Amino acid sequence: MNIPIICGETFFGDFMKSRDDFLLVEDVKEMSLGAVNKSAVENGRIIKEIFGGSFDIVVKKGYCAGKCVVFANCDGLCDSMRICEAIINPMLRFQGELTKGYELDYICTHLIYSTEQSREKDLSSAVMMLLRGCLLVFLEGESECLVLGVQHYPERSIQEPDTGVQEFGAREGFTENIKTNLTLLRKKICSSKLCAELSEVGKQSKTRILICYMQGRVEKEMLLRVKRRLEKLEMDTVLGSGYLRKALDTKAITPFTMVGQTERPDVFAAKLCEGKIGIIVDGTPFALVVPELFVEKFQTLDDYINRPYYATFMRGVRFLAFLISIFLPGMFVAIGLFHQEMIPDDMLFNIVLMESNTLFTLTMEALVIHFIYETVREAGLRMPKSIGHAVSIVGALVIGDAAVTAGLIGAPMLIIVALTAICSLVSSDLYQPISVLRILFILVGGFSGLYGIFIGGAVLVVVLSSMTAYGVPYLAPFSPFRWKFLRDSIFRTSTNKLEKQIFRIKNLRK
Amino acid sequence: MKQRVSANQFYFALYLSVLSTVFMYLSSPDIKVSQTDSILRPVVFCVLSIVSVIPSMIVVRKHRQLKKERKYIEKTPFLKIIALFYGVVFFFSLVKTFARFDLFVSSELFPNADMTLFLACIVGVCVALSFLDIGALGRASVVFALVVASSTALVMLSLSQELDFLNFTPLMENGFGKFLGEGTLFAFQAMEIGLITVFSTQLEGDVEKGFVVWSVLSSVTFAAIFFFVVGVLGGFADTQLFPTYTAVSLASFGLLERIDALETAVWILCIVLKAALFSLAIIKSFHIAFPKLSRKITGTALFIVCSVLINFISSDIERFSFLSSDFLTVALFILSTIILPVCVILNMRRVKPVEKLQEDI
Numbered sequence: 001m002n003i004p005i006i007c008g009e010t011f012f013g014d015f016m017k018s019r020d021d022f023l024l025v026e027d028v029k030e031m032s033l034g035a036v037n038k039s040a041v042e043n044g045r046i047i048k049e050i051f052g053g054s055f056d057i058v059v060k061k062g063y064c065a066g067k068c069v070v071f072a073n074c075d076g077l078c079d080s081m082r083i084c085e086a087i088i089n090p091m092l093r094f095q096g097e098l099t100k101g102y103e104l105d106y107i108c109t110h111l112i113y114s115t116e117q118s119r120e121k122d123l124s125s126a127v128m129m130l131l132r133g134c135l136l137v138f139l140e141g142e143s144e145c146l147v148l149g150v151q152h153y154p155e156r157s158i159q160e161p162d163t164g165v166q167e168f169g170a171r172e173g174f175t176e177n178i179k180t181n182l183t184l185l186r187k188k189i190c191s192s193k194l195c196a197e198l199s200e201v202g203k204q205s206k207t208r209i210l211i212c213y214m215q216g217r218v219e220k221e222m223l224l225r226v227k228r229r230l231e232k233l234e235m236d237t238v239l240g241s242g243y244l245r246k247a248l249d250t251k252a253i254t255p256f257t258m259v260g261q262t263e264r265p266d267v268f269a270a271k272l273c274e275g276k277i278g279i280i281v282d283g284t285p286f287a288l289v290v291p292e293l294f295v296e297k298f299q300t301l302d303d304y305i306n307r308p309y310y311a312t313f314m315r316g317v318r319f320l321a322f323l324i325s326i327f328l329p330g331m332f333v334a335i336g337l338f339h340q341e342m343i344p345d346d347m348l349f350n351i352v353l354m355e356s357n358t359l360f361t362l363t364m365e366a367l368v369i370h371f372i373y374e375t376v377r378e379a380g381l382r383m384p385k386s387i388g389h390a391v392s393i394v395g396a397l398v399i400g401d402a403a404v405t406a407g408l409i410g411a412p413m414l415i416i417v418a419l420t421a422i423c424s425l426v427s428s429d430l431y432q433p434i435s436v437l438r439i440l441f442i443l444v445g446g447f448s449g450l451y452g453i454f455i456g457g458a459v460l461v462v463v464l465s466s467m468t469a470y471g472v473p474y475l476a477p478f479s480p481f482r483w484k485f486l487r488d489s490i491f492r493t494s495t496n497k498l499e500k501q502i503f504r505i506k507n508l509r510k
Numbered sequence: 511m512k513q514r515v516s517a518n519q520f521y522f523a524l525y526l527s528v529l530s531t532v533f534m535y536l537s538s539p540d541i542k543v544s545q546t547d548s549i550l551r552p553v554v555f556c557v558l559s560i561v562s563v564i565p566s567m568i569v570v571r572k573h574r575q576l577k578k579e580r581k582y583i584e585k586t587p588f589l590k591i592i593a594l595f596y597g598v599v600f601f602f603s604l605v606k607t608f609a610r611f612d613l614f615v616s617s618e619l620f621p622n623a624d625m626t627l628f629l630a631c632i633v634g635v636c637v638a639l640s641f642l643d644i645g646a647l648g649r650a651s652v653v654f655a656l657v658v659a660s661s662t663a664l665v666m667l668s669l670s671q672e673l674d675f676l677n678f679t680p681l682m683e684n685g686f687g688k689f690l691g692e693g694t695l696f697a698f699q700a701m702e703i704g705l706i707t708v709f710s711t712q713l714e715g716d717v718e719k720g721f722v723v724w725s726v727l728s729s730v731t732f733a734a735i736f737f738f739v740v741g742v743l744g745g746f747a748d749t750q751l752f753p754t755y756t757a758v759s760l761a762s763f764g765l766l767e768r769i770d771a772l773e774t775a776v777w778i779l780c781i782v783l784k785a786a787l788f789s790l791a792i793i794k795s796f797h798i799a800f801p802k803l804s805r806k807i808t809g810t811a812l813f814i815v816c817s818v819l820i821n822f823i824s825s826d827i828e829r830f831s832f833l834s835s836d837f838l839t840v841a842l843f844i845l846s847t848i849i850l851p852v853c854v855i856l857n858m859r860r861v862k863p864v865e866k867l868q869e870d871i
Contacts, residue, residue, distance in 0.1 A: 339771040347765075448628055451619070454775035455635055458782045461653050462639050466646030479652040480516060 033123035036145050040138035043145070044070040047127065047136075057130075064091040064107070065098045068140040077133035079152035086113040087135060087148060103139055104146060116149025128206065153177055158184070161263035161285065163428065168305045173263045174285040178208055181265070181280045181287065185212065188269035193217070196280075201230060202238035209244070212268075212278040219275065219506040222470045226277050226290060241281040241288050248279070248290050250469040255433035258469040260292030267301055275504045291469040291505065293476055295489045297429050298322070303492055311492040318426050319490055325424035325434050329366050330441030330453050332416050336362045338449030355410040363446030365409050369417045370439060372399055471509040482508060517715035519648030521724040522655050524702045525731075527787055529658065530607075530780035531699050532732050534614050536834070537753050541692045544747040546678045548736045552729035554693025559703055559725045562843075565851035566706040570717050572858045573710045579861050580711060588857045590799045592850055596708055597795035599846045603701045604788040605816060606833050608633060609823045611781050613830060618755055619774065625824070630817040636785035637813045640793060641805070644712055647786055654779050661776040662735075665769065668761035669738050677744030698839050700728075702784075704846030707854060708791045 033050070037043045044059040051057045056075045063069065071088060090111045099106045108117055116134075120126040121144045126136050133151030158180070161173030174181045182196055197211045209230070213223060226248065233247045241261065250258045262268050263285050271289045272278050279288040298318040303311035335342055336351070343351070358365060376395040380388060403409045424434045437460070444452040467474035477485035487493040488503055537543045573580065583589060608629065615625055639647065682689050706717070739747055739757045747753040759770035766772070793808045823829045832838070 335771075341768045342766050342771055344765055344767055448631075450771050450775040451778050454778050455632060455782055458650070458654070458779045459635055459639065462642055462646050462650040462786070465649035465653070466642040473649060475649060475653070479649040480519060481652055 033127065036121055036123050036126065036138065036143055038141055038143055040068050040070040040140045040142075043123065043136075043138040044072060046123065047072050047130070050127065060088070062088065062092045064111075064139070065094055065096060067098065067103070070138040072130055072136040072138070073150070074130055074133060077131075077153060078135060078150045082150050082152070083135055087137070087150070091137075104142055104144070107137075107139070108146065112148070114148045114150065118147045119144045120147050131206075132208075155180065163263050164267060164300075166264070166300065167302050169264070169301045170266050172265065174265060174268075174280070174287055176283050176285055178210060178280055178282040181285075182210060182212075184265040185269060185272075185280075188265050189214070189272065194272070199227075199230065201233055201235065201244065203236050205237040205239065207238040208282040209238075210280040212272055212280060214272050214275065217273065217275040217504060218277060219470075219509070222506070223277060225470055226279075230279075238281065240284045241279065241286045244279060244281065244288060248288065248469075250467045250474070252463065252467045254463050254467055255436055256294070256430075256464065256467065256474070258291045258293075258467060258472075258474055260289035260296065261286050261429070262289065263287075264301070270301070275506050291472045293472070293508075294464065294474050295476075295478070297427050298490065299488075304495075308492050308494050312490070315490050315492065321423035321426035322430060322434070325420050325426075326437050327441060327453065327457070328420050328423075329370070329413075329416055329438060330445035330456075331450065332413070332445075333362045333366050333442055334445035334449045334453055337446060351410075351412050354412055357407045358410045359408060361446075362413065363442060365413050366417070366442045366446075367439065369399070369409055369413060370442070373417060373421055374435065472505060473508070476508040513643040513645030514712055514714050515644045515648040515709070517713050517717045517720040519652060520644070520709065520713055521720045523644075523648050523651035523783060523787055524705065525724055525728055526651055526654055526658060526780045527702045527784035528700050528728050529731060530777060530784050532735050533754055533777040533780065534610050534752060535754055536610070536613075537748055537750060541695065542748050543736070543739060543753045544677075544679070544743065544745045545683065546681055546740055547683070547689050547692065548740060549733050550681065550689070551693040551696045551736070552732035554690060555697040555700065555732065556725050556729040558694060558697040559700060559728075560722065562847045563703050563706065563721055563725075565848055565855065566703065566710070567718055567721070569707045569851050569854050569858075570710040570713060572855060576858060576861065583858060583861050584798055586857055586861070588860075589854065592853050592857065593795040593798035595850055596704070596846065597792050597799060599704065599842050599850070600701075600708075600788050600791045600795065601812075601816075602833075602838070602842055604785060604792065605819050605823070607781065607785055607788065608816065608820045609830050609833055612820055612824045613827075614752055614755070616824065617751055626821055629820055629824070632782065633785070633817050633820065634813055636782055637789045637809050637816075639782070639786040640790035641809060644709055644787075644790060647783065647790065651783055654783060658776055658780060661773055662731075664763060665758055665761045665773050666734065666738055668763050668769070669742050669757065672760055673738070673741040674744065675741065677741055695836055695839070698843040701843060701846060702787070704843075704850070705787060705791055707846075707851045708794060 033046060037046070041061065044061065047057065048059050058071075058073050058075050060071045061068065062071070069091060071083070073083060090113070091107065094111055104119065118129075120129065120136075123145075126145050126147060129147045130136050133149075133153060135148045135150045137146035137148065139146075155175055155177045158172045158175055160171040172184065174184065185196070186194065191214070193215045195213055195215050199209050199211060200206050201209055211223075211227065211230070229247045230244065233244070235243060238244065245257065245259045248259050260271065262271075268278050268287050268289065276289050276291065279290070281287070298315050300314075303315065306314070336355070340348055355362065355365075360368060372395075376391060376399070379391050383391065399409075400414065404411050404414060420438065424431055424438070427434075441453055441456055444456045448455075464475055465473070465479055473480060476482060477489055485503065485508065488498055492498075535543070542548075576583065611632075612625060612629055615628070616623075620628075706713075706721070735754060739753050742757045742760060743750070743753055747756070750756040755770065755774065758773045759768065761769050761773070763769050789809070789812060792812055793805050796803060796808045797805055823833060
């Protein structure tokens with residue numbers, strides 16, 4: 001029975017613990033296979049046995065200079081052609097004699113062609129390398145095996161990322177391959193200061209991660225804290241970068257996050273140059289960056305390519321869109337229910353006329369339309385692309401036209417929701433908190449009018465102010481106020497001014 | 511670990527807190543708002559606040575000198591008694607703030623509505639915010655200040671068309687003594703000065719300079735607000751319970767015919783911040799007085815007691831009158847800004863150097 005296991009507890013909770021067929025994390029211990037056996041055949045047999053005869057594990061026996069040699073690899077993770085041509089063929093065809101006592105050295109230096117070579121005495125570690133796509137070579141009578149890097153993972157080509165789309169930026173994005181991602185990063189930062197430390201997370205998945213930073217620019221204490229947090233991560237499987245957020249994020253209870261995410265090598269490189277720490281996770285194109293500030297959610301790479309006045313204007317637009325997407329529906333409900341005197345008479349008359357034909361109250365109406373919108377959006381995201389147009393048409397016609405004609409919802413509210421929906425997509429990183437907060441503000445506005453909304457706004461600001469990660473406040477450089485960093489916040493001054501004082505995240509620490 | 515807050519951020523919070531007093535300034539038969547003297551009363555506030563803050567400033571300095579001895583100081587029984595007094599004083603101030611807000615809401619905003627749940631929610635929100643500590647409140651106040659300043663400027667701009675210079679009366683009409691008395695009473699409403707002693711261990715940066723700037727800036731803002739109240743309303747201001755609100759309700763901006771709801775909502779930011787600051791001070795004081803009492807329990811108790819008390823006061827205007835009586839205002843101000851800080855200083859003088867204390871232990 002294959003049961004998902006999560007962080008020391010079963011997926012279904014304690015009540016399942018009594019069942020005999022249930023596997024708990026506590027029961028799963030590291031399988032120790034001991035040292036590499038001197039019998040090459042025996043090593044091959046053990047490998048076959050521990051994988052239960054899995055068809056992708058290839059164990060091949062042969063002879064090199066009269067000595068038995070066993071090759072083991074995982075099919076699909078290695079370059080088979082390279083194994084045959086550069087390793088197996090030269091070894092099996094070798095007719096001479098291996099230097100006694102230095103057999104493995106001789107093989108490495110005279111016979112095979114491989115740049116990535118290492119030796120392993122522990123069989124468990126050797127098996128782990130096999131799972132990483134390496135070829136294991138066991139030679140009869142040797143207490144260690146050769147581990148040769150012949151990896152060739154199936155991967156998609158480098159494509160333009162779907163998220164964080166840039167108008168004038170590069171058209172390449174990260175892939176699922178950790179090595180490819182590091183190569184893309186090296187292309188962007190051709191400096192010896194760029195450091196990428198390899199580490200592993202996940203007790204079972206042993207997912208490889210790269211902790212990237214720029215030496216001399218990153219703060220050592222911050223780096224140590226990131227490493228410590230990742231080491232302490234109690235997780236069974238790590239299948240995506242999002243799994244690490246919990247460990248890296250701020251401890252404050254908030255819908256916002258201080259862990260940035262990007263698919264773009266250029267953005268990632270820029271963040272590292274600011275002294276931040278990046279984490280590339282194997283198997284996902286989304287790399288993480290810590291710490292990320294609130295103001296960065298409104299910045300794009302295009303801002304640095306466009307003229308400063310236009311970049312400033314666009315940042316203002318994005319910030320305004322963020323405010324509209326959170327507060328507008330709630331404010332409309334609040335004004336409509338409690339503060340009608342604020343609206344000019346003519347406009348009020350039109351709104352009353354249209355809203356009087358509907359079934360629901362303003363609050364209910366707003367909630368219903370938002371529910372429908374979120375449902376359509378989720379359906380659009382999850383369904384097969386081939387039927388996407390059908391859903392769009394149903395959504396547009398039913399919600400946009402029929403619902404208003406039928407008197408289920410009012411046209412003004414529909415306009416408000418449509419505007420809000422568009423605005424919420426401007427800063428896509430903030431979509432998750434926006435969609436939840438918007439609903440909360442509709443409820444608060446319907447309950448206590450503008451006063452409630454402002455109290456809610458106050459709570460939101462204080463919560464945002466309480467957020468800090470690695471000593472950097474989330475609302476910096478606005479609060480705490482840092483005048484010299486405002487030049488690249490909501491405003492964007494000229495490149496000359498920006499280069500006079502280069503932004504470093506450590507300068508924003510409290 | 512205690513959060514630290516820069517003096518500037520802290521004074522931003524105090525500025526907004528003290529501003530809420532003026533936004534909800536109550537007119538009384540004894541002190542007339544309509545007199546032009548009210549524009550000059552903030553001068554008395556400025557002078558008195560600078561004088562009365564001296565003991566608190568000495569406390570801050572002493573705390574910085576006695577960094578090592580701080581944990582021993584907090585354990586002294588005398589300081590626990592002082593902390594208890596502080597807790598009670600700020601509790602009264604908190605209840606008074608909420609009671610005034612309740613009066614404002616029930617008389618101006620929602621005259622016919624039952625405000626029990628609304629007030630309980632606000633008390634709950636303020637107590638919950640106080641758990642985020644002074645650092646978060648200080649940082650948030652910078653953002654709040656921006657919102658409040660821009661909205662107040664907008665209202666002033668809008669009201670400038672309504673100004674009538676015939677509304678201004680001659681200065682010191684009733685003599686300098688009366689003016690001084692009224693100004694002093696106005697200044698004594700600034701209970702925020704007492705908060706400096708409570709948060710003295712968490713303040714960073716130039717506290718003295720920041721206070722002077724705060725005092726001057728607050729006085730200028732008060733004077734500007736009273737200028738518009740007098741200039742727009744004139745004698746009519748004396749007939750209004752909340753003259754500042756009445757003046758604001760005359761403002762309009764572009765498409766928005768009345769922006770009083772918007773402005774009032776902004777004021778509520780100040781009240782929330784003030785209440786959160788006082789709640790934090792109460793929780794902190796009680797934590798020093800009773801170290802075994804957890805902050806969460808103190809906060810929950812504060813929420814319950816405060817909600818019940820406000821509803822108790824809300825039902826009877828005489829109870830509110832007692833709470834905002836001149837005697838109580840003066841007594842609480844002197845206690846929190848002069849007597850208790852002096853007691854804290856005396857307690858610090860009694861503490862031996864840390865080496866000697868460790869030997870004794």
